[in-house]
Amino acid sequence: MSTVLANQERLRIFGLLSPAYLWLTVAIFLPLSAMLYFSFLSEVPFGDAEWSHTTENYEAFFQTSTYAILLWKSIRLGLIVTLVSVLVGFPCAYVLAKVIKGRSREALFLLVILPFWSNSLVRIFSWAIVLRGNGVLEIGLNAVLPFEVDVNLMFSTPAIVIGLVHSYLPYIILTSYLALQAIDDNLIDAARSMSANKLTILWRIILPLSLPGLLAGAVLIFVPVVGSFMEPRILGGRVGTYFGTVIEDQFVAVYNWPLGAALSFILLAVVLLILAVASPVLRRAQT
Amino acid sequence: MNKPIILAATLAISATGTAVLADEIRVLNWQGYGTDLGWAVDAFSKSTGHTVIHEYFNSEQEMLTKLRTNPGAYDVVLINAAFTPQAQGEGLIGPVDAASIANLADVPENLKGNEDLNAGGALHGVPWTWGLTSFAVNTNEVDELPTSIEVFWDTAHEGKVSIRDDALEAVQFAAIATGQDINNITDLDAIEAKLSDLMPQIKTYWGSENDWNQFMAAGDLDVATFWSGSASRSMAAGLPVQFIVPQEGAIGWLDGLSIPSSSTKKEAAHQFINWMIDPEFYVKWAAEGAPASANAKAAAALPDDAFNKRVLGDPEVVARVQFQRPVSDENREKYLELWQSLKAAQ
Structure with missing residues (x-):
């Protein structure tokens, strides 16, 4: 009797989950495995081109120091952008969750999400107009400040960081906001009644309790930034060559899909490795 | 068949004496590079009855891939002379019939005889622009x-x-x-x-x-x-x-127009290439900003202050290329x- 029930239960669960699994298969597993297959080919197998199976594309990564240098540069960019996003986004989320109440919170929320509704390319080009020498930022500052300033951030690493932080900031604000809102205000009141100062409350209560949200947001930012290519290319100019732009070149300019695919999987592996190494810390934060 | 097409087809027959049916030819080129100018395509359709459809590529590798994967899909393709030998070697393009391109007579021998355009011992790309x-x-x-x-x-x-x-x-x-x-x-x-x-x-x-x-x-x-x-x-x-x-x-670079070996509308393709190296087409195109024409008669027809005559028409400059x-x-x-x-x- 119980086995019949268990079987029925299993069938029901399977039935309910199958759309999700079907979606994962079609949207993620199939394209990824096609790319994985490409990464082991010598040529793109279109038309009469001769091709064979090879591991050369992966070996290419180790043959020159170029790719390793760029990968490290991309990881560093990911860390910087994540750090800046946390420093800016967490206070924003705190203010939204604990300080502001009522309708003005909704309005501010809208402002946080608003950039998400515009195309990312449009956003980046807008930054290009703002940051360029003799651009909107410089003219604006000179109109307000009593002394002349020369702001030409365009085609530099700070420009890339600004563009990326602006693109990904909503992630960390939203995830931190959810975590911060779940903190019972009574806990803070209790700490205050035991004469804890603001810093202690932040450090001992708010931060530990909101850490899962904060870390989720950080991961959501770090992973795409490491592979980003559009922002560095447009805002970075000469210094805008990263691992992502090299992968893009393989697909768009050089037409070497197998190498591009192999580099993508190396990036994926390295990112997974970083997350695996960080997972004990992440797990401790969850509990 | 509606009336204008019949009319155009009849015009085409009377104009060339050879075209029997109005074909639709497909051209593969960079976007905005001469062949897809609206007025030029209209003029071609009017005089021959053939219609022209364009497809574009963003790199030479993409162009070669498109030729490989879609046999029969294209009738005219723009190939940079540095890539013509590869396309010829892979059997993607066929020889051009010089006799059916009247304007080829005005293309100087040094371009017509370009080693790369004559890959495989026959003209495989008609010199168009450089x-x-x-x-x-x-x-x-x-x-x-x-x-x-x-x-x-x-x-x-x-x-x-x-x-x-x-x-x-x-x-x-x-x-x-x-x-x-x-x-x-x-x-x-x-x-x-x-x-x-x-x-x-x-x-x-x-x-x-x-x-x-x-x-x-x-x-x-x-x-x-x-x-x-x-x-x-x-x-x-x-x-x-x-x-x-x-x-x-x-x-320096030289672009040629080639005909894929798999094309089924070779006659119309030759007519289109002939129009593309026609002085009348080139002078109008050059006014909007064009590279130098391979057709000497077309180059000579430019006004004296035109960029392509002033800068690229100088033999002393060409010698340095x-x-x-x-x-x-x-x-x-x-x-x-x-x-x-x-x-x-x-």
């Missing part, structure tokens, strides 16, 4: 027009220089600066050193003509590599730039590696 990859200066920022390519390394222009983000172009540009043959580079180390010196001068790389125009208009650049056809367009549009062919020389030959995959990879490592070091 041009230079050299550089242009912003005349608002540079008082005296430079005569040497060394202007790129002049520290007075530090942070105001740009070259295109393309490995082959960068390496060949440095080959000219180091006095080497662009088709037979012997001292790659010298090129690496020269490009490495250039890097701190560069503000950004440019990718497209549009990029280039924006950077120049914003005053971001003093001097940047550029294509002659694009330069004529930018100057015609009123940008304060001047195209320079330095004493060290410049990179090194025309691009096919590049082996091995060299291509070497150049790409060199360029990537230089960019990664920034």
Whole structure:
């Protein structure tokens, strides 16, 4: 009797989950495995081109120091952008969750999400107009400040960081906001009644309790930034060559899909490795 | 069949005496590169009855891939002479029947006889246009027009220089600066050193003509590599730039129109190519900004102040040009590696 029930239960669960699994298969597993297959080919197998199976594309990564240098540069960019996003986004989320109440919170929320509704390319080009020498930022500052300033951030690493932080900031604000809102205000009141100062409350209560949200947001930012290519290319100019732009070149300019695919999987592996190494810390934060 | 088509078909028969049916030909080219001009296609349809449909590519590799994967889909394809031997070798394009292209008689022998266009011992690409990859200066920022390519390394222009983000172009540009043959580079180390010196001068790389125009208009650049056809367009549009062919020389390229071996409408394709090298078409196109025509009669028909006559019509300038030959995959990879490592070091 119980086995019949268990079987029925299993069938029901399977039935309910199958759309999700079907979606994962079609949207993620199939394209990824096609790319994985490409990464082991010598040529793109279109038309009469001769091709064979090879591991050369992966070996290419180790043959020159170029790719390793760029990968490290991309990881560093990911860390910087994540750090800046946390420093800016967490206070924003705190203010939204604990300080502001009522309708003005909704309005501010809208402002946080608003950039998400515009195309990312449009956003980046807008930054290009703002940051360029003799651009909107410089003219604006000179109109307000009593002394002349020369702001030409365009085609530099700070420009890339600004563009990326602006693109990904909503992630960390939203995830931190959810975590911060779940903190019972009574806990803070209790700490205050035991004469804890603001810093202690932040450090001992708010931060530990909101850490899962904060870390989720950080991961959501770090992973795409490491592979980003559009922002560095447009805002970075000469210094805008990263691992992502090299992968893009393989697909768009050089037409070497197998190498591009192999580099993508190396990036994926390295990112997974970083997350695996960080997972004990992440797990401790969850509990 | 509706009336206009019948009318057009009858006109076509009476005009050429050979066309029997109105065909729809498919042309594969870069977007906005001459063959897809609305008025030109209309004029062709009117005189022959054939309609023209365009498809585009963004790189030579993509063009070759499209030819390989879609046999029979294209009737005319633009191929840079440096790639014609490869396309011919793979059997993607067939020989052109010179007799059915009347305007070919006005194309000079040195272009018609170009070694690469005659891959496999027969004409496989009709010389259409040629041009230079050299550089242009912003005349608002540079008082005296430079005569040497060394202007790129002049520290007075530090942070105001740009070259295109393309490995082959960068390496060949440095080959000219180091006095080497662009088709037979012997001292790659010298090129690496020269490009490495250039890097701190560069503000950004440019990718497209549009990029280039924006950077120049914003005053971001003093001097940047550029294509002659694009330069004529930018100057015609009123940008304060001047195209320079330095004493060290410049990179030359030649574009041909070919007919895929799998085309089923070869007759119409020949007619279209004939129209593309017609002086009447070229003079009108040149007014909007075009590269130099391979047809001597067309080039001569230009007004004297036209960019292509003034700059590229000068035999002394043409003598300094090194025309691009096919590049082996091995060299291509070497150049790409060199360029990537230089960019990664920034």
